[in-house]
Amino acid sequence: MxxxxxxxxxxxxxxxxxxxxxxxxxxxxxxxxxxxxxxxxxxxxxxxxxxxxxxxxxxxxxxxxxxxxxxxxxxxxxxxxxxxxxxxxxxxxxxxxxxxxxxxxxxxxxxxxxxxxxxxxxxxxxxxxxxxxxxxxxxxxxxxxxxxxxxxxxxxxxxxxxxxxxxxxxxxxxxxxxxxxxFDEKRFKPMAHENEVPQLITMCRLVPAKGLDILLRACAELKRRELPFMLHIIGDGPMREELEELAKTLGVYDDIVFYGYMLHPEEFMPFFDVFVLPSRAEAFGNVFAEAALCWLALVGTDVGGISEQIDHGVNGLLVPVNDAGALADALEQVVVDPSFRYELSRAAYEKAKSTYxxxxxxxxxxxxxxxxxxxxx
Incomplete structure (x- = not known):
């Protein structure tokens, strides 16, 4: 053939x-x-x-x-x-x-x-x-x-x-x-680790459809609540400069790392705790399955293929589109409760391994x- x-x-x-x-x-x-x-x-x-x-x-x-x-x-x-x-x-x-x-x-x-x-x-x-x-x-x-x-x-x-x-x-x-x-499981090397400060990661093209403006506003709310976190943004695109300026305006620029495009992010992802992406639309959302195979807890929007991958409260958390407050509430749950975060990440891994x-x-x-x-x- x-x-x-x-x-x-x-x-x-x-x-x-x-x-x-x-x-x-x-x-x-x-x-x-x-x-x-x-x-x-x-x-x-x-x-x-x-x-x-x-x-x-x-x-x-x-x-x-x-x-x-x-x-x-x-x-x-x-x-x-x-x-x-x-x-x-x-x-x-x-x-x-x-x-x-x-x-x-x-x-x-x-x-x-x-x-x-x-x-x-x-x-x-x-x-x-x-x-x-x-x-x-x-x-x-x-x-x-x-x-x-x-x-x-x-x-x-x-x-x-x-x-x-x-x-x-x-x-x-x-x-x-x-x-x-x-996804080929052999590409992913999940590892147990303890981060003193919860590490959030997102990975996407930096365009309005991915909702990163909402994520930055949610991070600003986490900071207002005096909750510890670091956000790592992997990806590049036409919104990068605008997002960096928004981060400065919101007072969270020092809590965020902009990496740009990365060739093999799956080698980097296992060192983090939570994958978050508040997309405004997503046909499937490969990156959620990839993050799950790296033992990350998942937080996403209740749209398209994301909502098919995440069973709310079981292997991740779903929030409405364009709702920075709801996203901040969801992130607070996984930031302040390591046990809950662990349960979500292991359930996400098992579902991704069997389904994807x-x-x-x-x-x-x-x-x-x-x-x-x-x-x-």
């Missing part, structure tokens, strides 16, 4: 897909399968020409909108790069981005193409204040779900919550398969690939 994993971003790019797909490849290759990773380099921009059409809607009604025009050019660029670089034949193509899926199906119509939707570009743009709700950008991007349903041989996503979200934009939502992400195993993902994908290849013959 020969499988192509079609990504958009290169596999070394930080993010949920990159934290899983290379390990999937490693496992399948070890089993004797052929599996390659394909992506488009950042330098390939503006190379594609010609036209790209959709079967389920006319994109020209949105022409002239910068984000739409850029998306259409990216489709052409990906097609140009694929024609240039992909020379072999494959039994199955598994795409992890709408651009990859649509291009692969266009160029290899007789090859089964499976598509996993990992996140929502339109929700990210909305939450980051770059587009308006109901605007042409959102209409165009949500129309792509119906196009994917029409074009690919199997449509998948990573959580029941995101399946529900996609259901509004497809004809047969019951056919969407949920395969939750999985890479072995489970490999079994599910193997069945899918074999079935798709047989139907494609």
């Amino acid at each position: 020969n499988v192509l994993q079609a990504l958009f971003f290169p596999p070394e790019q930080p993010g949920g897909v990159s934290s899983m797909v290379p390990y999937v490849q490693e496992r399948f290759v070890r089993m004797g399968w052929g599996m390659e990773l394909f992506s488009i380099p950042k330098r390939v921009r503006g190379k594609g020409a010609g036209s790209f059409e959709f079967a389920t809607f006319d994109w020209r009604r949105y022409a002239g909108v910068p984000i739409v025009d850029r998306y259409m050019q990216i489709l052409k660029d990906y097609e140009w790069w694929t024609k240039l670089r992909v020379k072999g034949s494959y039994d199955v193509i598994h795409a992890h981005h709408p651009v990859a899926a649509l291009v692969m199906k266009k160029l290899f119509p007789d090859t089964p193409v499976l598509m996993t939707v990992h996140s929502s570009f339109e929700k990210e743009l909305l939450l980051n204040g770059r587009i308006e709700e109901g605007g042409p950008e959102e209409q165009f991007l949500t129309s792509l779900y119906g196009e994917l349903e029409h074009q690919v041989d199997r449509l998948m996503t990573v959580s029941e919550a995101f399946k529900t979200y996609m259901s509004a934009y497809v004809k047969h939502p019951e056919r969407i398969l949920v395969i939750r992400n999985g 195993s890479l072995n489970r993902v490999i079994r599910q994908l193997k069945r899918l690939y074999v079935g798709a290849a047989e139907l494609g013959d």
